[in-house]
Amino acid sequence: MTPSPSHPPKTRIRRAFERAAPTYDAAAAMQREICQALLATLDVIAPPATLLDAGAGTGYALPLLAERLPAAERLAVDLSPAMLARIAAPCQRLAGDLEHLPLAAGCCDLYWSNLALQWCDLPRALAEAWRVLRPGGRLAATTLGPATFAELRQAFALVDDYPHTLTFQTPEAIARNARAAGFIDVSIRRQRHVAHYPDLRRLLSAIKAIGANQLGSGRRPHPMGRAAFAALQAAAERQRQAAGLPLTYDVLIVNARK
Numbered sequence: 001m002t003p004s005p006s007h008p009p010k011t012r013i014r015r016a017f018e019r020a021a022p023t024y025d026a027a028a029a030m031q032r033e034i035c036q037a038l039l040a041t042l043d044v045i046a047p048p049a050t051l052l053d054a055g056a057g058t059g060y061a062l063p064l065l066a067e068r069l070p071a072a073e074r075l076a077v078d079l080s081p082a083m084l085a086r087i088a089a090p091c092q093r094l095a096g097d098l099e100h101l102p103l104a105a106g107c108c109d110l111y112w113s114n115l116a117l118q119w120c121d122l123p124r125a126l127a128e129a130w131r132v133l134r135p136g137g138r139l140a141a142t143t144l145g146p147a148t149f150a151e152l153r154q155a156f157a158l159v160d161d162y163p164h165t166l167t168f169q170t171p172e173a174i175a176r177n178a179r180a181a182g183f184i185d186v187s188i189r190r191q192r193h194v195a196h197y198p199d200l201r202r203l204l205s206a207i208k209a210i211g212a213n214q215l216g217s218g219r220r221p222h223p224m225g226r227a228a229f230a231a232l233q234a235a236a237e238r239q240r241q242a243a244g245l246p247l248t249y250d251v252l253i254v255n256a257r258k
């Protein structure tokens with residue numbers, strides 16, 4: 001299957017996260033906040049024997065999950081070996097793609113994923129989540145909805161016609177995809193989280209530092225000139241709030257059962 005037009009090729013996504021691995025933890029305050037929001041929705045009835053952190057990154061969730069579910073065996077899968085290498089918590093690390101998990105069918109009781117599915121072909125990743133879960137197993141994941149980075153799209157729209165963010169899925173499309181993959185009891189909660197930055201350069205650097213600066217086809221083919229960047233800055237400044245320049249994360253929390 002060819003990647004969706006909004007998704008960069010896997011090699012480029014991997015390279016961005018390989019580069020971002022050393023800066024990720026220091027820049028990931030919002031990712032932490034969203035991880036805690038996902039944890040708050042986790043209601044596992046039977047303690048899982050095996051849990052998978054899918055797109056584990058540097059493994060922030062693993063000690064939190066170990067605290068809640070101390071007996072579970074922990075697996076961490078990520079596209080980026082450099083991210084996996086930074087995980088300090090005890091777990092089995094596997095470099096791999098959420099669309100083709102290097103795991104046997106029915107081997108997990110909990111599929112946990114914080115902010116990785118937006119990089120994936122969703123029907124494929126959800127079909128894989130369903131495959132690796134045992135019957136009755138739980139899916140607990142966050143991804144991003146269409147209002148994510150709306151401020152950037154609005155500011156860039158005054159400067160050029162290129163896409164500057166990924167295309168994010170609606171809650172309805174995610175629920176439809178989860179049911180099509182075979183999941184039941186699908187629930188989607190939507191939360192708006194807003195980060196603030198002192199200026200546009202720091203906002204753009206923060207996105208780069210977490211590796212989220214990659215785009216699919218149709219992106220701007222050459223860097224911006226000075227005049228275009230000044231116009232972008234002026235557009236961003238018009239959005240300034242008391243706390244700084246806002247950047248919205250339209251967070252979708254997905255819970256479901258196989």
Ligand SMILES: C[S@@+](CC[C@H](N)C(=O)[O-])C[C@H]1O[C@@H](n2cnc3c(N)ncnc32)[C@H](O)[C@@H]1O
Pocket residue numbers: 013014017028031032035054055056057058059060061077078079080083096097098099113114115116119120210
């Ligand atoms: C925003 S980070 C989130 C990391 C971690 N879950 C957290 O909460 O800090 C996204 C992670 O997803 C990984 N990723 C992106 N696409 C992936 C794919 N197709 N398969 C596996 N991992 C992927 C990236 O390498 C990166 O580590």
